[in-house]
Amino acid sequence: MPSDHGVFTVSLDFELLWGVRETRTIESYGENLRGVRRAIPEMLRVFGASGIHATWATVGFLFHRDIAELKANLPDARPRYTRPGISPYEYIEAARELDPLYHFAPELIERIAHQPGQAIGTHTYSHYYCLEEGQGVCEFEADLARAVEVARRTGVYVRSIVFPRNQCNDAYLASLTRFGVLCYRGTQQGHAYAASDKAGQSRLMRATRLLDAYIDVSGHNTYALDECYRAMPFNFPASSFLRPYKRKTAWLDGLRLKRITDAMTYAAINKRLYHLWWHPHNFGRDTAQNIAFLQRIADHYAHLRDKYGFVSMNMEELCALAAHHRTDEPEYSTSEAAT
Numbered sequence: 001m002p003s004d005h006g007v008f009t010v011s012l013d014f015e016l017l018w019g020v021r022e023t024r025t026i027e028s029y030g031e032n033l034r035g036v037r038r039a040i041p042e043m044l045r046v047f048g049a050s051g052i053h054a055t056w057a058t059v060g061f062l063f064h065r066d067i068a069e070l071k072a073n074l075p076d077a078r079p080r081y082t083r084p085g086i087s088p089y090e091y092i093e094a095a096r097e098l099d100p101l102y103h104f105a106p107e108l109i110e111r112i113a114h115q116p117g118q119a120i121g122t123h124t125y126s127h128y129y130c131l132e133e134g135q136g137v138c139e140f141e142a143d144l145a146r147a148v149e150v151a152r153r154t155g156v157y158v159r160s161i162v163f164p165r166n167q168c169n170d171a172y173l174a175s176l177t178r179f180g181v182l183c184y185r186g187t188q189q190g191h192a193y194a195a196s197d198k199a200g201q202s203r204l205m206r207a208t209r210l211l212d213a214y215i216d217v218s219g220h221n222t223y224a225l226d227e228c229y230r231a232m233p234f235n236f237p238a239s240s241f242l243r244p245y246k247r248k249t250a251w252l253d254g255l256r257l258k259r260i261t262d263a264m265t266y267a268a269i270n271k272r273l274y275h276l277w278w279h280p281h282n283f284g285r286d287t288a289q290n291i292a293f294l295q296r297i298a299d300h301y302a303h304l305r306d307k308y309g310f311v312s313m314n315m316e317e318l319c320a321l322a323a324h325h326r327t328d329e330p331e332y333s334t335s336e337a338a339t
Contacts, residue, residue, distance in 0.1 A: 005309040006268040007225065008301055009236060009275040009318065010054035011185055013162055017102040018059045018127045019279065022086045026102055033102050035284025040108055042291045043283065044115050050298035053117035055315040057162035060125030060147035062105045063154060067098045073150060077142035079128065079135030088126050113156060119316040121160035122147045122181070130169035141175050148179045160184065160315040176233045182319045185277065186237035189221050213243050214255040220263040222272035229322050236315055239263060242278035245289040253293065261300045268310040
């Protein structure tokens with residue numbers, strides 16, 4: 001794959017209830033979670049028709065089929081978060097049963113993994129919070145080891161990670177390559193996107209991120225690949241979060257689309273990386289409207305591909321491309337086990 005083109009990267013944080021459990025319930029958010037099984041095939045259809053490659057950063061719990069299998073695979077070293085209610089282990093221990101519809105998805109993982117251009121990464125095993133108090137590198141490594149192991153049993157060799165809540169902890173980066181993880185999605189540029197625990201996320205930061213989805217507040221947020229490859233593990237930072245359709249703000253969707261497509265065009269012309277991300281459960285409700293919006297992004301990608309040679313690559317393929325940028329690194333396979 002030539003490296004002298006702009007690159008369009010997509011990553012999805014695949015988590016079901018594990019990603020929203022401490023703030024939402026099945027009663028309040030169940031429609032979105034149930035809709036994931038309808039939304040993912042539709043996303044794969046758009047990706048396949050448009051040649052869009054994506055990384056699906058998957059919570060390791062989702063590989064299991066039921067609570068018995070989950071409980072048999074829990075790591076010994078676990079975080080003891082000081083903030084109450086956020087540990088999934090307390091939730092698991094208190095449960096007699098866990099409805100697979102909201103907690104497990106091995107059949108969806110298999111479907112994703114078998115579609116060309118789609119790769120399975122990790123969103124940690126337990127939706128692990130790397131910047132919360134009450135956890136450390138020992139617990140993180142135990143979590144990551146289990147995530148890699150559980151995925152490998154299904155033939156998936158994890159090469160990428162997306163940190164839950166974008167809590168990218170620089171102190172943990174050195175641990176990644178030990179487990180075969182070669183790259184991660186870093187945080188978007190700007191103070192509003194700085195990694196922190198929940199307490200560090202102010203109302204002003206959230207408001208700024210919302211405004212930035214419609215109006216250019218933080219810039220195009222595209223990246224030179226040479227900078228991404230400067231050190232291992234490789235950092236392929238986020239450019240923008242694809243916010244879901246909202247009926248009350250649908251009249252602003254033209255601005256929301258233009259914000260994304262303008263940055264994509266800039267990346268294509270200037271041969272830079274543009275990295276778009278979202279959660280499958282964002283599309284679980286108002287699926288038709290969200291897929292229609294995604295199709296418009298895909299159409300714009302196809303236009304840029306034809307006009308400027310814009311290339312769609314998932315994070316794993318970007319790792320393989322590293323050999324073209326770093327003569328001191330070997331080529332990496334996304335299908336071989338880590339050594």
